[in-house]
Amino acid sequence: MKYFFIVILLTNAFFAQPRRENFPPAIEKFQYFHSQEISFPVINGGWNVYYTYKIPYQKLIFEKDDGGFTAKFRVLVEILDSTGVLVDRKFNENKVSVNDFNLTNEKNLFLEDVIKFKINDDQYKVKTTLTDANLQNERRFDPKELNLSKGKIILKPFVIMDEKDLCEGKNGLNVVNYGGSIPFSEQKYDLAIAITDTSINSLDVEIRLDNTFPGMPEKPVVPEQHFNFTLDKGSVYSPDIFKCENILVLADNQNNQPVKLFIKKNINAALHEGKYKIIIRNNDNDNDMKEDYDLDVRWFDKPFSLMNPEQAISYLNYIESDSVIDAMLDKDESEYPGELTEYWKVYDPTPETTYNQLMFEYYNRIDYAMKEFRGIGKLNGAKTDRGMIYIRFGKPFDIERSSNRQGQVVETWQYLKPERKFIFVDKKGTGNFTLVEG
Helix, strand or coil: CHHHHHHHHHHHHHHCCCCCCCCCHHHHCCCCCEEEEEEEECCCCCEEEEEEEEEEHHHCCCEEECCEEEEEEEEEEEEECCCCCEEEEEEEEEEEEECCHHHHHCCCCEEEEEEEEEECCEEEEEEEEEEECCCCEEEEEEEEEEEECCCCCECCCEEEEEEEEEECCEEEEEECCCCCCEECCCCCCEEEEEECCCCCCCEEEEEEECCCCCCCCCCCCCCCCEEEEEECCCEEECEEEEEECCEEEEEECCCCCCEEEEEECCHHHHCCCEEEEEEEEECHHHCCEEEEEEEEEECCCCCHHHCCHHHHHHHHHHCCCHHHHHHHHCCCHHHHHHHHHHHHHCCCCCCCCCCCHHHHHHHHHHHHHHHHCCCCCCCCHHHCHHHHHHHHHCCCCEEEEEECCCCCEEEEEEECCCCEEEEEEECCCCCCCEEEEC
16 A cells, blocks of 8 residues: 555655645745855956846745735845955835736745945955845844965865756846855756866865754754765856846856856755765866865755654655654764655666655645644644545645535545545534545
8 A cells, every 4th residue: 555655746746746835934034035146256356246146936025916916025135355345335116916816825936136246355244134125124134254376276165056048048047046055956057166266177076064953953864975076177267147038147248357167066966964074176287286175965855844853754654654664763963864755766766866866755745734624623634534544645637615404514535546526514614634544
């Protein structure tokens, strides 16, 4: 029976589209406002600093107007030197308009933009203030360090998606902004490493896991990860970053100083969520250079029911026997995340990557059921009859509501592949539906 449900779950993981919303605060804090600074040297000295930011529509305040719904906000960026003196200040006024009210709550639609600075070699702090024009309130973010050392050759890596003809017939790279983090996702992302010495032909790269389970210290997700690879196909760019059709594009601008850009394709395929250290070396011409940077991999849409490993193991009760669950829980608590990873690896539809779509689909269904199928006095909709069926079979093809002879509300769920029908009755009128057929 377990394998039958796994097959159903696998099918739905690729073809069904359950709603994915209302993520917990532990995740939302990473989704509210993403910003990062990408810096390239200037021909006559100093640096071009591109402050890029992204904010989801869901976090904006929209007001109704004649054309639909509009959100307005301002992003103010201040750069202070090492003594705290203001070096430069710039701001962008942004406006987002939509015709459909449902789009105002869409977490997968973003506004992206960039502010460009030209500053000298130094250590700086970058301060950001976000002002909502509709509410007239401000939010100040913690200052970030920006180190622009003279003579730096290996620059801080950033995330891209390699796409051509991005907009207006221009070729370029799509700059991906998740606050400098790499998303733990089935989407493929690339890592770009720029160096100021264009004569260098190869880079040796080492990535080490420096991680504990996000939000739960001392509970590692997986055993130590350690990768080594060489990048030897760099391309020379005179880089400029600009906004085009609401995406950020890195393309050539002959007025800028050339750099050589090395790209590691599909960087997130082998990485689990967590904190890494990336060490970049060059040994060309006996010139031993080395830089190391923090590399953060975050699961931004991680299901709430997966945040606690012990709870996540307990939720396997819909498809797994008590003996298997008890055996997993009998392990040391620190081993729970690894136990979960190993359990779902058996059913991973893409074993060549660390991201497991089936695992995500299962716990995403639990999240949905927890919220949507609560009745009066029921705090956890996942433990209801409708929640159990939803977790096992996913979103029904059709839901019909009617009344029976006793005046009770009846829900009939229809599934097509395979063909199944489930009938639920709200016997007490409290929103707590009982499975009576199926």
